[in-house]
Every structure is written in structure tokens, then in C-alpha cells.
Amino acid sequence: MEMDCIRTQATISALHDKEHVTDENAEAARAHCDECERCRAFEADLGALSGLPMPKAPPELIGRIMVAVAAIASERAQEAEEIVPPASEAAASDLESTAPRFEWFTGNVRWGTFGALGVAAVALVLFLVVGTGRPVTDKATVATSGGSTSLAAPEAVTGAAPAAPAPTPAPARAPDYLAFEARVYTPGSLLSDAVAATQSVGTLSTAFGGNGAPTQIPAYRSPLTDGSIVVKGPDGTRLYEPVTRMFNSAKYQLVAGNAIERFGVWPELPTRFQAPASPDGFPTFTAAGADALGVRTYAAKGVPQAQGFAVAPGTSATDPAASNPNWTWWEPLLMP
């Protein structure tokens, strides 16, 4: 079988791409090249062409890409948190013994399963109303929003109201908190060196999860605009996200009055506040409202709630306060 130059070079091009070529065609192309200088040159040129440099992505572009996807990851985590509807705490506490807990929402969130929880809440209400012949509480309502149904019972907001049920037993150990300028942060995504921020915004003191003495380490400006900071820890460079709760459509961050210099330390009230002597906050705080999750908020004397509020011990483990056994204090989120 004889080949002309075009067919020979087309075969060489296919072989260059490791495409299948019949033995007969490969042999014919080889035979042609043995006698044709132009086709031998073409074969050599393909190698040269492959060796030519192609436009490389600038190194800073990879950093930008990783910042963009880190922002998406952060948004997703935030959305997963916000899926918990207002006033769900009451229903959740009633259902806690039979329903999956918050991991349920942070994993594969599906409205279908969330709806199932809502149906369970409705069923519970109907059972109590129809079965007992009286409402759950005088002011209990069933609120339906966004395809989910939840029990809204003002009396049942968490946070150690006088008539509230006994607080959830606090976990023995607090989450892996860091405190920077008295504000509390929790670990977020690991970042690559390409993303690592370089602009220091101050220092914080921590031993991370170790038992050694805490050391002063720099906190860096986050590439995100969610109030997070970047800290280089023993497991790499990591985003630390502010511990926040929503109140009046604004974010409020947990403020610590004590030094949190290693993981597992519970934040306490700022020292300017006397620890309440009573579950209703007396004499330091007075019940004043509820946050977006239906958790009761308490006002300090002379401090508008917009500037800060307290939350009583006894929140659920899925609350931003994470079952903190202490009263906690929350102030408007600041960008470090």
C-alpha cells in the first residue's frame, strides 16, 4: 500500500496523538517517510510544536480562583446554617429524642427530609391539641414558611427563661475557638499558601489544641468579606469564621470577656457585666426579644440591643452559642 504525503502526515499526526492506526497504515506511513524528506521533517516538526511554550495561567490567578471558591464554600456553610427556620428551637427540643440533630442539615440538605420534620411537628401539635383537647400553649401557633412548618411557641424560646425547661447539659468541652480582640472565631476551610493572606491585622494568643503555653501569633486579613480572619496553625493556614447569630436582620458576633488561649475554653461575659444571679438575667439583664432562631435575647441596662445583647446558658448544641454553660454576649459583627 502506497501513501501520498497528505495521508502520511495525517497518519503521523494521529500516531502523535496516540490514536489507533491500523498496522497496515502505520507500516505504509513508515515506508513513505523512509523515502520522503518532507514527511520526515513534518514528523520532527510535530515534536517541536509540542515543545513550544503555551500561555501559562499567572500564579496570582490560581490564588484568585481559590479565594472565589472559598467564598462559595463559606456561603454554602452559611446557607446550611440558615436553613434552620425561626423558632425551630422549640420544635427541635421536643423532637430531639427522635429526630436527627444538626448534622442532618450540614450534610446533604434536602427540603424533602426537612419537610418531613415539619410534618412531624404538625403531627405533634395535632396530637396534643386533638388528643388532649387543649392547645400546647395559649399563644402557640403553627407557622408555615418556605415549604417548612414549625411550631412557634414564644414561651418555649431557649435561653433559660423562667418557665423554660431545664437547659441542655453542656458539652464538657467548648468548640475549637480562637479569640481575636475579644471576639470569638471558629475554624473554617483550610487555605492554600497561594490564598494565604499576607496583611496582618494584629495578633492573638493561643496554644491551639495543645497543652503548652499559648504564643502570640499573627492574624491576617481574610480574602473573604464575612468577618473571618486567616490564621496559620499547626495544620496549615486556615480561615477562622466569626461565631455569629442573626438579630434584627444583622449579624452579631460572640464576644468573650475571658482569655481563650486554647481550644475547648468556653467564652464568658465581658467583665463589665456582673454574672446574673437569676435565670431571668436579674439583676444584670432583662428579657427583651428573640433572635432569628427564636432564642431569647436579653438587654443590658443602658445598652440598646442594637449595640449588644446577652443570651442565657442552655442553648442547644446547634445554636451558635453551642450549649455554652455561661451567659454569652453578642455585639455587631466587625470586619477585622
Place this chain on the structure above:
Amino acid sequence: MAEHARDDADLVTRAAAGDMGAFEALVRAHADAVHAHAYRFFGDAQAAQDATQEVWVKVYRSLEGFGSRAAFSTWLFRVTRNVCLDMLRSGRRAATPIDPVQLHGIANDDTASEAVGAVDLETAMRALSPEDREAFNAVALFGLPYAEAGTVLGVPAGTVKSRVFRARRALTTLLSLDAKGGA
């Protein structure tokens, strides 16, 4: 190629599970190919960077749905091509073709080595037809077999073979790599 595909599949699985390091490894392994395709598509560095970032954001958002139904490189090429076309259709960016005759004038210069310096690969790329260029990119940048490239481009594998060959002949001629001329 098969080894790369296995590595990619592992990285995709880990990235979909939230491992940002794995996702970054994917980006580092393939960012140049995405960027080069976009650069050749638009002929503009800024547009190429914008497109590259948009591609990886789309990839990240779609990781969970990707599964393993196709080779990652095939999927990545499809996303890259679509992002570039969408940017073009939306009017956000324009492609910048160059008249191939001008290139011939330089490439046929007696001093072939100088011509190579004057007409670099990326300039020569713009002289190719869009069809030949994207087929060449699918194979040469993303490492796609002809059949997979054909699936993405909506043409038979034989057409991909022809387009890639035509692109190579044009490039070797334009760049004076084939100094003795072709058949």
C-alpha cells in the same frame, strides 16, 4: 493519560467531599490548559483570566453532580468551551482574529528562526479557523482522544482527526517549523 485520569478522579472525589487542597491540586494541574484555550479563544489576557476563573467556579459548583460519568479532562474542556462561548454570545468579550495572510508574509521570510521569534505560537493560533483551533486545543491542551473531543464538539472522531491535522500543518508552516515546506 490513564494515570492522570485516575489522579483526577481521586482529586474530584476528595474535592467534592470538601477537601479544598484536592480542589487546588486540580486547579494547578489543569489551569494552564483552561487559560491557554481561553487566551487562544479571545486573544486577550484579561479575558482569558476572567474566563479561567469562571470555569473553575463553575467546576467547583458542579463537582457533586459530576460523578465519574466522564473523564474529568473531557468535562473540563466542555465547561471551558461553554464558558468562552457564553462570554462571547453575551457580548462581554470579543474574539480577535488575525488575517493569516499577514502571518504568511512573515513566516516565509528567509530567516526562519527570526520569523519564529516574530510570529509566536499564540499569534499563529489566531490564524486558524475556530473549528480547527478548538479541535487542536481539545487534543493538545486537554489530552482528549479524538472520539471524546468529537463528542464535546458535536462532530465525528474522523472530523476531529482532520481538523487537528489541518491545524498542525498550518502551524508548522506559519511558524516555519516545517522549513522545507509541506506536501
